[in-house]
Amino acid sequence: MNIYAEFHARIAEILARFSGEGRLPPGLDPARFVVEPPRDASLGDLACNAAMVFAKEAKAFYPNPRQFATELAFEISAFEDVDQAEVAGPGFLNIRLKPTVYAQILRAVLRQGQDFGRGASGRVAARKVNVEYVSANPTGPMHVGHGRGAVFGDALASLMEFSGSEVTREYYINDAGAQVDVLARSAFLRYREALGEPVTVPDGLYPGDYLKPVGAALATRYGDSLREKPESEWLAPVRAFAIDAMMDMIRDDLAALNITHEVFFSERSLHDSSQGLSDVEAAIEELQSKELIYQGRLPPPKGQLPEDWEDREQTLFRSTSFGDDVDRPLRKSDGSFTYFASDIAYHRKKIEGGYDVLVDVWGADHGGYVKRMGAAVEALSGGKVALDVKLCQLVKLMRDGEPVKMSKRSGDFVTLREVVDEVGVDAVRFMMLYRKNDAPLEFDLARVIEQSKDNPVFYVQYAHARANSVLRQALAAFPDLELGPERLAEAELALLQDESEWALIKLLAQYPRVIESAAAAHEPHRLAFYLHDLASLFHSHWNRGKDQPQLRFVNQDRRDLTCARLALVTGLMKVLASGLSVLGVKAPDEMR
RNA sequence: GGCCCCGUAGCUCAGCCGGAUAGAGCAACUGCCUUCUAAGCAGUAGGUCGCAGGUUCGAAUCCUGCCGGGGUCGCCA
Numbered sequence: 001m002n003i004y005a006e007f008h009a010r011i012a013e014i015l016a017r018f019s020g021e022g023r024l025p026p027g028l029d030p031a032r033f034v035v036e037p038p039r040d041a042s043l044g045d046l047a048c049n050a051a052m053v054f055a056k057e058a059k060a061f062y063p064n065p066r067q068f069a070t071e072l073a074f075e076i077s078a079f080e081d082v083d084q085a086e087v088a089g090p091g092f093l094n095i096r097l098k099p100t101v102y103a104q105i106l107r108a109v110l111r112q113g114q115d116f117g118r119g120a121s122g123r124v125a126a127r128k129v130n131v132e133y134v135s136a137n138p139t140g141p142m143h144v145g146h147g148r149g150a151v152f153g154d155a156l157a158s159l160m161e162f163s164g165s166e167v168t169r170e171y172y173i174n175d176a177g178a179q180v181d182v183l184a185r186s187a188f189l190r191y192r193e194a195l196g197e198p199v200t201v202p203d204g205l206y207p208g209d210y211l212k213p214v215g216a217a218l219a220t221r222y223g224d225s226l227r228e229k230p231e232s233e234w235l236a237p238v239r240a241f242a243i244d245a246m247m248d249m250i251r252d253d254l255a256a257l258n259i260t261h262e263v264f265f266s267e268r269s270l271h272d273s274s275q276g277l278s279d280v281e282a283a284i285e286e287l288q289s290k291e292l293i294y295q296g297r298l299p300p301p302k303g304q305l306p307e308d309w310e311d312r313e314q315t316l317f318r319s320t321s322f323g324d325d326v327d328r329p330l331r332k333s334d335g336s337f338t339y340f341a342s343d344i345a346y347h348r349k350k351i352e353g354g355y356d357v358l359v360d361v362w363g364a365d366h367g368g369y370v371k372r373m374g375a376a377v378e379a380l381s382g383g384k385v386a387l388d389v390k391l392c393q394l395v396k397l398m399r400d401g402e403p404v405k406m407s408k409r410s411g412d413f414v415t416l417r418e419v420v421d422e423v424g425v426d427a428v429r430f431m432m433l434y435r436k437n438d439a440p441l442e443f444d445l446a447r448v449i450e451q452s453k454d455n456p457v458f459y460v461q462y463a464h465a466r467a468n469s470v471l472r473q474a475l476a477a478f479p480d481l482e483l484g485p486e487r488l489a490e491a492e493l494a495l496l497q498d499e500s501e502w503a504l505i506k507l508l509a510q511y512p513r514v515i516e517s518a519a520a521a522h523e524p525h526r527l528a529f530y531l532h533d534l535a536s537l538f539h540s541h542w543n544r545g546k547d548q549p550q551l552r553f554v555n556q557d558r559r560d561l562t563c564a565r566l567a568l569v570t571g572l573m574k575v576l577a578s579g580l581s582v583l584g585v586k587a588p589d590e591m592r
Numbered sequence: 593g594g595c596c597c598c599g600u601a602g603c604u605c606a607g608c609c610g611g612a613u614a615g616a617g618c619a620a621c622u623g624c625c626u627u628c629u630a631a632g633c634a635g636u637a638g639g640u641c642g643c644a645g646g647u648u649c650g651a652a653u654c655c656u657g658c659c660g661g662g663g664u665c666g667c668c669a
Binding site for chain 1: 593594595596597598601604605606607609610612613614616617618622623624625628629630631632634649650656662663664666667668669
């Protein structure tokens, strides 16, 4: 039950009726106006800008927006659940609802529980969505930056799912490039080490200790049978073995963050030509048939020229036809395919999967890649599939305001796993979501486990725990009280008289709208901020009970009033629990 | 040099598809609280929304140019 969507529909109906009656021109697009909470709650419950948005079209019928709005206000006042509708400012329509509307919403929250807000996007929701995230190279443990993309993608997937889309969570394994050969050589070195050879890791190989167990496992599996063979013979099996080991490790790291993917897609599989044309070849062929491939030369990049730059003719994709800056090469100088070529093939597979929307979550350093990928998806889908690339900025790891030193070169960097083990899943997830994805994030290891109001994770979880504590105390005061949501929904809600009680209910009523807009914008941080706002309002109302005992939720002398207030508390708990669960953060019953 | 992201209170950041007097937390200042319901509470002050144009009834929001910070710039992934 989303009152904003509800009134948007009703007003759209009025406009359509006016058009039919010749009081407005036909064909006014309802998508152009909005129904939203007014800036200032004292203005009412809903604000609508339709009269101003359509002022131009309505000019022949109403000389100015205010008169148009007055006409609409007259119609809206007639609704049973509307207390009053009035015109304000240049032509705003402010609607005040009867309190019974909010009482109904609270009952809906209680009855639907954690499903309140589910499917909030209704028909606006994309039907089938693919969210690709993490996609860290299988060459080592994940670091904190990967973690941000992982948490972001996972929460976005849940959010879109909750709002009404069918979502597939996908991981693209970069198991085809040169870096997995480096991985294989590094693992082979550790294999020789495990067989008793003294080794030093040369430059260019991965030095991390995490490959030692892989070397040992190789030794167990192969004995010394690979030792004297040429690289051409051991590379493939060692590479496959090491990739599997790395993916197991990455899956473990993700599991520690409660992240799972439905699909792990192998880049290497795109190059498999054992069944005829490989996927990469097929993708290029398809683009060829659309005359988007040609042999040509690229101008050298401006600024500093790469040292090994050579001007040569190459296979190019005409991405400039779709807004890219230059056309992009598909084959390297040795004839093999570029990463971009495999990525085109990969996205072609996703398009074939019948998705309406593709979301890719990348690190900000891949920003230069967005246009060409968008061009490829547009070319391959004929513009039917939307690709939204979400770039996640860096994470700066801090401790008590001081940066934590990380040197990746030595192979001795702070891993995601270490951070999760130190501060817990909830802190990592919530903090990573409590910031826009494209803004850099400072993550302070000390601050996120602080139990104070300065720590948003604690603050929001504590609101849930505190609500639960109120219920426990109510039970102590009235041992026979039935606290089931169904029973509380029958409480006499009209007994709620305090303004901040209604402010809380009104904020609860916004939850579906928050879900809808956060999902539509692919911005889970909006939900995190909403939950913080909700917690904040609850805490501050709770604190008023310090000075004014009559405002406390549990009132020994007023069983009926207590019930009404418990209905509010329970509704709040449900929404907090629902939102936290969408973000993948626990809603604890107590914080001790 | 091209492209992308960012620039909002002293600091860290929100601000939806253009909407009414631009918000929150921290820090600062002023009171209160010191066992009351649970990790304090209430209030005050603080802004040229980087700058300059443009679009319009209306711009932090959209467009153009500039300034500043970051990222990126055939074959790396």
